[in-house]
Amino acid sequence: MKHLGIFLASLACCFLIGASWKTKRVSVADCTNQSAYASYVSTAMGSWNEAGVVRLYKAACDGRADINIYLDYYEYPPIADTSFTRDSRDNITKATIRLNRNIFDLDWTHGVYTQYVTAHEMGHALGLGHNQVVPSVMSLTDGETYLPSYLDLQNLRNLYRNK
Numbered sequence: 001m002k003h004l005g006i007f008l009a010s011l012a013c014c015f016l017i018g019a020s021w022k023t024k025r026v027s028v029a030d031c032t033n034q035s036a037y038a039s040y041v042s043t044a045m046g047s048w049n050e051a052g053v054v055r056l057y058k059a060a061c062d063g064r065a066d067i068n069i070y071l072d073y074y075e076y077p078p079i080a081d082t083s084f085t086r087d088s089r090d091n092i093t094k095a096t097i098r099l100n101r102n103i104f105d106l107d108w109t110h111g112v113y114t115q116y117v118t119a120h121e122m123g124h125a126l127g128l129g130h131n132q133v134v135p136s137v138m139s140l141t142d143g144e145t146y147l148p149s150y151l152d153l154q155n156l157r158n159l160y161r162n163k
């Protein structure tokens with residue numbers, strides 16, 4: 001996965017350490033209208049669901065989903081970013097993932113890289129920040145994986161342990 005390294009530093013980070021969902025069932029809407037993208041979303045959701053703490057499930061793109069994934073034009077970098085709303089108790093109440101059209105419209109077959117970005121931003125949407133460990137899909141160096149690793153799943157469990 002060494003080829004991923006050149007991209008990693010251009011992903012946007014966010015300030016959400018410690019925030020998490022109060023509900024254990026979190027809906028995800030793929031609002032990209034890219035049929036080729038659906039499998040990346042499904043794979044990332046299934047992989048995070050293996051942690052067994054938050055159940056991600058697919059929902060329609062009607063504005064009511066908890067996590068919404070959009071294609072959007074904005075200055076590059078970043079390739080993608082995630083933003084949140086949260087309540088006074090640090091519960092995430094809504095998350096928005098934006099994929100930068102300046103990159104993704106060039107080629108929807110980025111393959112493992114698209115998978116990595118999707119799983120990484122979904123990790124943010126669940127409340128995880130970056131780390132320096134390997135293997136980790138949340139690493140900003142070379143995480144050596146394009147899906148959540150056992151370390152990522154454990155970090156997610158830790159984040160929700162006292163919820």
Ligand SMILES: [Zn+2]
Binds near residue numbers: 011012124
């Ligand atoms: Zn990130």
